[in-house]
Amino acid sequence: MISTRFVLKRLLLLVPVLVGVASLVFSILHLSPGDPALTIAGERASEEFVRQVEESLGLNDPIWVQYGRFLADAAQFQFGESFIIQRNTTVREVLANKLPVTLELALYGQLIGISLGIPLGILSAVKQDSITDHLTRIGALAGISVPIFWSGPLLILLFAQVLGLLPTSGRISVLYNVEAIRVTGLVTIDTLIAGELDMFVSAVRHMILPASVIGVYSMALISRMMRSSMLEVIRQDYMRTARAKGQGSKITVLKHGFRNAMIPVITVIGIQFGGLLGGAVLTETVFAIGGIGTLLVEAIKVGDYPIVQGTVLTFAFLFTLVNLGVDITYSILDPRIEQ
Amino acid sequence: MSQDGNSLSRRRFLSAAGTATATAALAGCTGGNGDETTTEETTDGGETTTEDDSGGNGDSPSVLRYGRGSHSPTLDFQNSTSGEVAKVTEQLYDTLINFEPGKSTLTQGLATEYTLEGTTASITLREGVMFHNGEEFTAQDFVATYRRFVDSDYENYAGDDYVSAYGPFTLGSWIDEIQVDGDYSMTIELTQTYAPFLRNLAMFAAAVHSQAAIEEYGTELSSNPVGTGPFQLSNLDDANELIRLEANSDYWGDGPNVDEVVFVTIGQNSTRAQSLASGELDITDGLGAQSSVQVENASNAELVRTEGINIGYMAFNMASVEEFRDRRVRQAISHAINTEAIVNEIYSGFATQASQPLPPNVLGHNDDLDPYPYDPDEAQRLLEEAGYGDGFSFELATFQNPRGYNPSPIQTAETVRSNLGDIGIEVEINQQSFGPFLEYTAQGRHDACFLGWYTDNADPDNFMYVLLHPQVEEGELTDGQDWVSFDAEGYNTSNRSGWANSEYMDLVEQGQSAYDEAERESLYNEANQIAHDEAPWVYLDYADELRGVSNRVSGFQIAAISGPYLNLVSLN
Numbered sequence: 001m002i003s004t005r006f007v008l009k010r011l012l013l014l015v016p017v018l019v020g021v022a023s024l025v026f027s028i029l030h031l032s033p034g035d036p037a038l039t040i041a042g043e044r045a046s047e048e049f050v051r052q053v054e055e056s057l058g059l060n061d062p063i064w065v066q067y068g069r070f071l072a073d074a075a076q077f078q079f080g081e082s083f084i085i086q087r088n089t090t091v092r093e094v095l096a097n098k099l100p101v102t103l104e105l106a107l108y109g110q111l112i113g114i115s116l117g118i119p120l121g122i123l124s125a126v127k128q129d130s131i132t133d134h135l136t137r138i139g140a141l142a143g144i145s146v147p148i149f150w151s152g153p154l155l156i157l158l159f160a161q162v163l164g165l166l167p168t169s170g171r172i173s174v175l176y177n178v179e180a181i182r183v184t185g186l187v188t189i190d191t192l193i194a195g196e197l198d199m200f201v202s203a204v205r206h207m208i209l210p211a212s213v214i215g216v217y218s219m220a221l222i223s224r225m226m227r228s229s230m231l232e233v234i235r236q237d238y239m240r241t242a243r244a245k246g247q248g249s250k251i252t253v254l255k256h257g258f259r260n261a262m263i264p265v266i267t268v269i270g271i272q273f274g275g276l277l278g279g280a281v282l283t284e285t286v287f288a289i290g291g292i293g294t295l296l297v298e299a300i301k302v303g304d305y306p307i308v309q310g311t312v313l314t315f316a317f318l319f320t321l322v323n324l325g326v327d328i329t330y331s332i333l334d335p336r337i338e339q
Numbered sequence: 340m341s342q343d344g345n346s347l348s349r350r351r352f353l354s355a356a357g358t359a360t361a362t363a364a365l366a367g368c369t370g371g372n373g374d375e376t377t378t379e380e381t382t383d384g385g386e387t388t389t390e391d392d393s394g395g396n397g398d399s400p401s402v403l404r405y406g407r408g409s410h411s412p413t414l415d416f417q418n419s420t421s422g423e424v425a426k427v428t429e430q431l432y433d434t435l436i437n438f439e440p441g442k443s444t445l446t447q448g449l450a451t452e453y454t455l456e457g458t459t460a461s462i463t464l465r466e467g468v469m470f471h472n473g474e475e476f477t478a479q480d481f482v483a484t485y486r487r488f489v490d491s492d493y494e495n496y497a498g499d500d501y502v503s504a505y506g507p508f509t510l511g512s513w514i515d516e517i518q519v520d521g522d523y524s525m526t527i528e529l530t531q532t533y534a535p536f537l538r539n540l541a542m543f544a545a546a547v548h549s550q551a552a553i554e555e556y557g558t559e560l561s562s563n564p565v566g567t568g569p570f571q572l573s574n575l576d577d578a579n580e581l582i583r584l585e586a587n588s589d590y591w592g593d594g595p596n597v598d599e600v601v602f603v604t605i606g607q608n609s610t611r612a613q614s615l616a617s618g619e620l621d622i623t624d625g626l627g628a629q630s631s632v633q634v635e636n637a638s639n640a641e642l643v644r645t646e647g648i649n650i651g652y653m654a655f656n657m658a659s660v661e662e663f664r665d666r667r668v669r670q671a672i673s674h675a676i677n678t679e680a681i682v683n684e685i686y687s688g689f690a691t692q693a694s695q696p697l698p699p700n701v702l703g704h705n706d707d708l709d710p711y712p713y714d715p716d717e718a719q720r721l722l723e724e725a726g727y728g729d730g731f732s733f734e735l736a737t738f739q740n741p742r743g744y745n746p747s748p749i750q751t752a753e754t755v756r757s758n759l760g761d762i763g764i765e766v767e768i769n770q771q772s773f774g775p776f777l778e779y780t781a782q783g784r785h786d787a788c789f790l791g792w793y794t795d796n797a798d799p800d801n802f803m804y805v806l807l808h809p810q811v812e813e814g815e816l817t818d819g820q821d822w823v824s825f826d827a828e829g830y831n832t833s834n835r836s837g838w839a840n841s842e843y844m845d846l847v848e849q850g851q852s853a854y855d856e857a858e859r860e861s862l863y864n865e866a867n868q869i870a871h872d873e874a875p876w877v878y879l880d881y882a883d884e885l886r887g888v889s890n891r892v893s894g895f896q897i898a899a900i901s902g903p904y905l906n907l908v909s910l911n
Contacts, residue, residue: 101579288605
């Protein structure tokens with residue numbers, strides 16, 4: 001059982017982490033060169049106009065005033081309005097739009113990764129040094145090594161251009177108005193809720209390539225970790241005992257071994273998923289899925305401070321939350337960890 | 340909006356519950372059921388339109404899909420200087436005066452007559468034009484729009500943190516007073532004689548909001564546009580970076596010939612080109628050299644190109660580098676840099692070599708001028724004559740990301756370094772991202788820098804005065820010296836050279852206030868001759884405008900200024 005105390009302790013630890021991240025982001029942004037007022041005002045602006053912008057946004061206040069304001073706002077999850085990317089729209093609103101995009105991609109990618117990676121890893125461990133094992137390991141190595149900016153366009157070329165089976169980019173056919181049926185922001189779910197089957201099919205077809213690209217990479221990592229962890233567990237005394245007691249190898253592996261072998265695998269899944277929530281920038285770029293990662297990169301490029309601060313903090317928050325989830329899962333798998 | 344969406348989806352969910360979801364998920368892929376559902380939903384759903392994925396068959400609406408690299412940060416032309424905003428607002432809004440599609444000449448817009456004499460512009464407005472909200476367009480709308488943009492005393496002023504720099508740049512700095520004579524006539528009094536004024540009225544930033552909408556929405560106009568244009572907003576989807584427009588059947592002008600337009604954002608050029616080739620887009624812009632070749636090779640689309648109204652250059656900062664104050668040094672460097680190779684090899688021929696500040700197709704471009712030929716020997720001779728035969732060194736500041744007029748800044752800088760190395764000049768490249776780069780160079784901290792300019796209004800003044808005139812008071816200038824410090828009071832930092840050539844300044848000042856076209860042409864011809872000979876910049880290139888257009892599109896007119904004219908486009 002998980003004690004509330006354990007969870008509370010973990011949650012409290014979030015506070016210093018987030019304050020640290022917030023301060024770091026703030027300092028990096030304000031130490032880096034570039035005047036945001038000038039960027040907002042643009043090349044056509046006179047000096048006077050730039051100063052006017054600076055003043056209206058409080059960018060001419062002393063740095064510690066800006067810092068205090070930022071911390072106070074951040075505590076309420078307010079980051080002000082976007083300077084450039086979505087002019088005069090609150091960062092909260094921008095994030096609310098973009099987070100589901102990233103979440104959906106991460107979920108499907110990870111789903112593919114887990115559902116292929118774990119069975120392959122187990123298979124590989126059980127049949128150690130067999131042809132299956134070698135093939136799986138080569139596959140996994142390739143999955144990790146092939147860069148997405150190469151495999152992505154290649155997949156587009158094959159499935160969209162040559163075979164014409166799947167669309168090249170986006171989340172759903174642009175002919176469909178998904179905004180009007182928005183509930184969760186996840187298009188595959190929203191289209192189902194609305195009962196729009198054509199739209200659902202379109203959303204799924206658009207998801208296949210990007211989710212697979214992420215999934216293959218995840219699968220590779222997960223299966224490698226599963227294999228080595230399982231191999232280690234198989235050699236444990238209790239496994240030998242179980243076999244000696246006459247239990248079949250399938251049952252020993254799945255019942256006694258699986259649970260214990262999962263601990264390092266859960267770590268990998270947690271870190272990966274946390275990372276994916278920060279945006280799979282390359283995949284998003286190649287498939288033109290504007291998620292939170294692309295947003296952050298754009299915001300850094302153009303100097304949209306509020307968006308950068310809001311996005312990084314949200315990412316840090318989600319990442320630590322996922323890690324909390326991982327910790328809780330540990331303690332379910334192995335109650336000793338909680339002590 | 341989202342509340343509507345919620346109630347809609349609940350209703351739909353209930354109607355689809357039971358048999359639909361699970362069983363139809365298996366059967367639905369065949370399509371028959373789906374079509375039926377679509378028709379039903381559309382009639383009771385009202386605002387939701389769903390179409391067949393194929394996009395162009397008989398009874399489904401015709402949808403034009405326009406691909407581009409970035410989403411619009413706003414739908415209000417007063418809220419941003421971004422070209423991505425202009426592309427969409429040009430469809431939603433009208434200006435008093437228009438550019439003729441594909442040309443840089445002016446034609447009627449919401450104004451049917453317009454004259455500029457002295458400091459007075461007289462404008463007669465078109466009658467019977469309706470805004471998308473059903474209000475009739477009158478002179479009061481223009482006044483409210485103008486005041487919302489520049490007048491901080493106006494109750495509906497959009498705010499210092501909202502309005503874009505085009506407020507003063509296009510209108511505010513030049514307009515003294517607007518007098519309305521009835522609903523369809525007005526007189527604009529200018530602060531000085533200013534020849535480009537009518538062209539400024541044709542810029543996207545000078546479009547007209549509805550006064551009723553200004554009062555109703557305030558700064559929320561950025562997502563609730565109400566214009567008189569050929570299309571009106573049907574849906575802004577920031578999550579998926581899509582903007583959906585529907586035809587305005589009451590449009591006063593030509594077209595529109597399609598039922599809907601969707602602006603689609605695909606950041607990566609190659610993916611966008613592939614989407615065009617696979618039939619998922621009808622028109623795309625923002626193509627680089629590589630993706631242009633992709634489009635050229637596509638069987639179902641073609642690459643359309645025209646000469647752009649822009650310039651890419653390298654500015655010598657005479658205020659900070661003593662060597663650059665000698666004309667012979669600037670000329671030597673102009674001869675030493677192989678701009679022909681830069682344009683043909685690095686920019687893959689999607690640009691032409693520049694010879695002067697003003698690009699072709701703009702009044703006053705001097706056809707007699709040729710680009711400086713690549714001639715290292717002549718360069719060496721000029722350097723020696725100037726007393727710098729042993730060379731010297733300077734820092735070249737450049738931005739890192741491609742810009743239209745300089746698609747490969749780093750490679751271009753490397754070429755400059757290597758070319759100048761041949762004549763003994765040592766170049767150190769200082770590369771920065773665009774924001775910090777602009778700040779660095781606007782403060783005059785560079786020795787030399789790359790930069791460029793896309794026209795706002797296709798007027799010679801927009802290049803010659805804006806980019807090479809120091810715009811300081813007489814007292815700040817020193818007699819017999821053709822440069823001025825960046826610290827001078829009121830200095831125009833868009834002039835990244837610190838150049839202050841009095842003869843040139845006289846000519847462009849006269850050009851700014853002369854209204855006779857022939858006179859202006861000769862003034863700017865002469866000013867260009869001076870700028871060519873004095874070489875405050877190394878003139879690099881005029882970049883082409885490139886668009887990928889699907890074969891199913893007809894009537895598309897590529898334009899170097901304003902547009903895209905999607906009201907003229909139809910789908911086969």
